[in-house]
Amino acid sequence: MEHPPPPNPSDAAEAAPDPAWDLLTSALASDALDALGRRRQCLGPDIRPLGLAQRVVGRAHTVHAVAAAEVSPARPYEGLLSALDHTAPGTVFVFHTGRSDAAGVWGELVTTACLSRQVAGALTDGLIRDVSRVQALGFPVFSRGATPYDSKGRVDVVEELVPVTIDGVRIDPGDLIVGDADGVCVVPAELEEKVISLVREKRAGEREFREAVARGVPVTDAFRTYRVL
Numbered sequence: 106m107e108h109p110p111p112p113n114p115s116d117a118a119e120a121a122p123d124p125a126w127d128l129l130t131s132a133l134a135s136d137a138l139d140a141l142g143r144r145r146q147c148l149g150p151d152i153r154p155l156g157l158a159q160r161v162v163g164r165a166h167t168v169h170a171v172a173a174a175e176v177s178p179a180r181p182y183e184g185l186l187s188a189l190d191h192t193a194p195g196t197v198f199v200f201h202t203g204r205s206d207a208a209g210v211w212g213e214l215v216t217t218a219c220l221s222r223q224v225a226g227a228l229t230d231g232l233i234r235d236v237s238r239v240q241a242l243g244f245p246v247f248s249r250g251a252t253p254y255d256s257k258g259r260v261d262v263v264e265e266l267v268p269v270t271i272d273g274v275r276i277d278p279g280d281l282i283v284g285d286a287d288g289v290c291v292v293p294a295e296l297e298e299k300v301i302s303l304v305r306e307k308r309a310g311e312r313e314f315r316e317a318v319a320r321g322v323p324v325t326d327a328f329r330t331y332r333v334l
Contacts, residue, residue: 133307147289159247161197161247161283162283184264188262204231206252208259213238213242216242226282228284231249233251234255280292281300
């Protein structure tokens with residue numbers, strides 16, 4: 106596989122979280138995308154965080170994995186190791202497997218490596234392992250479940266920083282991943298500013314709606330005024 110060049114020294118600054126991301130939840134991002142006509146930007150409901158308190162917002166660093174060609178590769182984990190070396194601080198490692206059940210593609214040691222690089226979190230449409238240890242590290246990981254199987258000789262990373270599609274949702278490198286207890290929403294990079302603007306508006310409307318109904322305003326009237334629910 107061809108590997109991209111190592112990150113520039115400025116990558117850490119470029120990948121720093123935008124303070125506006127604090128406004129985002131998967132639900133609010135989805136609502137904003139609905140308003141923009143992008144109604145299918147959330148991944149399947151079986152892709153869940155390890156813990157309900159986990160939340161991640163960051164730009165996608167994508168990898169594409171396939172079934173391994175050999176059981177005892179001469180250079181095991183080669184593609185994964187290269188991708189980990191290139192993953193910038195603040196990004197979300199997106200591990201596309203085509204919903205493979207063959208192995209746990211994420212575990213304790215790759216989590217430790219990502220923590221050392223200040224990676225924001227990980228997302229896979231596959232399975233993970235070392236669940237208790239990963240959970241103890243407090244690193245946000247979203248997956249479909251777990252298995253004891255190792256990825257060596259079962260799943261190989263063959264491409265990095267390429268578009269991938271999970272559950273019908275295209276994820277380009279640099280797209281914004283918003284994950285929490287409700288699920289995962291993908292915000293295309295070109296729509297990020299519009300989404301954040303719409304989320305600001307909706308959060309303000311929700312606050313006014315809550316205050317109105319707390320004062321005794323009928324729900325129908327509050328909805329008619331603030332257009333949120």
